[in-house]
Amino acid sequence: EPEVTQTPSHQVTQMGQEVILRCVPISNHLYFYWYRQILGQKVEFLVSFYNNEISEKSEIFDDQFSVERPDGSNFTLKIRSTKLEDSAMYFCASSGRLAGGPQDTQYFGPGTRLTVL
């Protein structure tokens, strides 16, 4: 069964450094998403992406964050100048929703645990 994959599974970085989290969505899916979950808290929406541009973003997704689809398979989340409070699990998801069609199931990857020291 197709699945969303994410790398790395765990990333440790120093405060102020830049990190790039990588995701490979399910092939032929058109909608992509990033979420984060601070330890012990609920999952929070960051951004959705369609047709090579941001579709929606939350108040969390400020100028520190950016997303990109650099090629036909990868979807990345870049965090510039990381802060201690960026430590969290970051989930990527993709949806089989058709272009302009109704919402469909979002499938989540296993997550990348980011630790900022």
Place this chain on the structure above:
Amino acid sequence: GIQVEQSPPDLILQEGANSTLRCNFSDSVNNLQWFHQNPWGQLINLFYIPSGTKQNGRLSATTVATERYSLLYISSSQTTDSGVYFCAVESGVNDMRFGAGTRLTVKP
């Protein structure tokens, strides 16, 4: 934005018992999903159910969209059912919002 409330926040069961988890939401939705987060942190998709009823083995879910709630039923619970159950909704735009979850502990 849309508000999602889940109840109860915590639930402890003996193996074999049945349970009902509830999700209330504050606006009309066009996507509702139930997830199980296992002890390793993975989010396992259980149901895509913006309306109606679905069943998958010991689990079933019902969403009454007009009354803005969804229920997840777990029958004959097993220790492997332990974890956090999240309800998540989308309301018209591409931003799915999660509830705070129900932490289920099934004791042998």
